[in-house]
Amino acid sequence: MMKKQLIMEKAFELFSEQGFEATSVQQITERCGISKGAFYLSFKTKDELIFSMIDHHMQQFVADIDLVVRNVVNKQDLLVEFYKSIFKNFKKHSKSARIFMKEQGLTANKELFKKVNSYEIMMTQSILSMVEELYGVKLQDIKYDLVYCIKGFVRSYSELFMFYDLPIHVDELASSLAEKTNILAQNMTNPFITKELAQIVESPFDQEISTDKLKELLDQNIQGLEESIERESLVLLKEQIEQQTLSKTIIKGLIENIRHLTDCKWTAYVLIKYFEL
Amino acid sequence: MMKKQLIMEKAFELFSEQGFEATSVQQITERCGISKGAFYLSFKTKDELIFSMIDHHMQQFVADIDLVVRNVVNKQDLLVEFYKSIFKNFKKHSKSARIFMKEQGLTANKELFKKVNSYEIMMTQSILSMVEELYGVKLQDIKYDLVYCIKGFVRSYSELFMFYDLPIHVDELASSLAEKTNILAQNMTNPFITKELAQIVESPFDQEISTDKLKELLDQNIQGLEESIERESLVLLKEQIEQQTLSKTIIKGLIENIRHLTDCKWTAYVLIKYFEL
C-alpha cells in the first residue's frame, strides 16, 4: 500500500516531465529506488498504474468541486467560491491537470478515454446543479447552455496556470468570471445547448456506482487507517450500505467525519450520491 | 513531393486512430505501400514528419480564420461569420483538431510545444484584431479579456464536434455564441486579463517571419504548380520580396490570385503580414 503511493508519486513526476508513453517502467523504478519486480508486485501492468493515477487525481478534483458547490452557505458567494476553488485546484495541481485534463483528446486507449470522460461528466453535473441552485426554475431553458459557457471560461483561463508561472490573483479572477456568468445568465436569449443535446452528450458513458465497488472503496480506506473516529465512521458507513438502519442525518454526519482526509474525499463524494443526500 | 503528401495523409489516419507515439514508422510505410527506406527519403526522421504535419494543419486553420476576420464586408455579420468559419473547420477536420489543438499531451517535446503555441498565438491575434474592428476604442480596457472569453466558447463548444457525431447546426451555434459575445462586450465591467498580462502570455514564443523562410515557402508553392496565373503570381510576389517595386494594391491583387489554392492559404496569410496589408 505504501509502495503503491511511492510509485504513483514518482511516476507522476516523470509523466509531467516527459509525458505518458515516453516514460518507461525502468525509469519509474529507478527513481523510486526499487527493482522492476517490485513494481510488478504493486501493479499488474503499466496500464494499471496509469488507470490508478487518473482515478486518483480526477477523484480529488471532482470531489473538491462538488464539495464547494454543495456546501456554500451564502448563495450570493456561490459562483465566486466555485471559481476560486477550481482555480486554486489548477494552481496547486497544474501539472496533473495538464496531463490528465488535456490528454483526453489524443489518448488512443478507449478505456482511458471513457474513464476521463466519465469524470468530466461528473464535473459537468456538479456545475449544472450549481446553476440550478443559483438561478432556479427561472432559467430552465438556458441552463445547459450556461454550463457550457462556464466550462469554456474555466478552460480558457486555466491556461494561465497551466503554462505560465504568473502571479495570478485567484480571487480577482473568480469575481471577474462570476460577473461574466451572471451577465450571461441575465441576458442570454438564444441558447444553443438544449436539454436533449445535453442528454445525448452526457449519457453514453454514464457510470453507475455499484454496491460492491463502494464497499471495496471503503475497505481500502479502512485498511489505510489506524483506530480513530474516522476509521470507525468508515466501518459504520460500510455497515449502512449492507443494511441502512441509521437516519440520513446521522449518515451525513459520519460522512462529514471523514471528509477532511485527503484519501476519503472521493469516498465522501460517492457516498453522498449513493445515499442521495 | 507527391510521396510526402501520401505519407502525411496515411500517417494522419494512423495518428488519429492510435495516437502519436503509439504509431510506428513501420505501420506508416505499410499503409502507404512503400518501403521503410522510401519513408526516410521523404523525411529525415519521424519527428520531421510530425513537425510537417503540425505545420500543415495549423496553417490551414489559422489562415482560414484570419481570412474571414479580414474579409467580411458587413461588420454586423463579422462575429457570426467568425464562429461559423471556425466551427465548420472543426466539423471538417475534427480529427486533426483533436490531435493538434490539444497541444499539451505532447509536452515531452519542447520544440513541438513551441510550434503549436506559436500558432495558438497567431489565432489569438486574429481574434484580437476582430474584437478591435468590432468594438473599436470603446472597449480598450476589456478587449483582451473578451478574447479569452471567445477562446473559451470555442474550446467548450468545439467538444461537440470532436467527440460526438452529432447533427450540429453550425449557423445556430454561431449566432448563439455571437449573442453571448455581444452581451459580454456590452455589460462587462470587471475584466481580468489586462494588456500587460496579455503581452506576457503572448510574447515569449513570438515568431518572426524571416525573408529567407518566406522565399523558401514561395519556392515550394511554385514548384508544385504548372504554368498558370497562380504560378506567375507567386513568381512576381517572390520578386517583390527581394525588391518591392509594385504598389500595395497590386501586391494585394497578386495575393488574391493564389488565395483559393489550398496549399497557398498559409502563404497568403504570411504575405499579408509581411507586406503589412
Add this chain to the structure above:
DNA sequence: TTGACAAATGACTAATTGGTCATTAGTATA
C-alpha cells in the same frame, strides 16, 4: 538456531523501435 514464508531482486526474454545501407529496379540519354 532453525525453518517457513513473504518481499524483493535483476538477469533474462521476446518483441518492437527508429534508423542505415549495400543492393536492386527503373528510366532516360547517348
Add this chain to the structure above:
DNA sequence: TATACTAATGACCAATTAGTCATTTGTCAA
C-alpha cells in the same frame, strides 16, 4: 545496347520496451 543516374528496397542493427521468474534477502515465531 550500353551507360549513368536516381528511386526504391528490405535485411539488418543497436537500443529499448513491457513483462517474467528463478533466486536471494529479510523477518518472523518456535
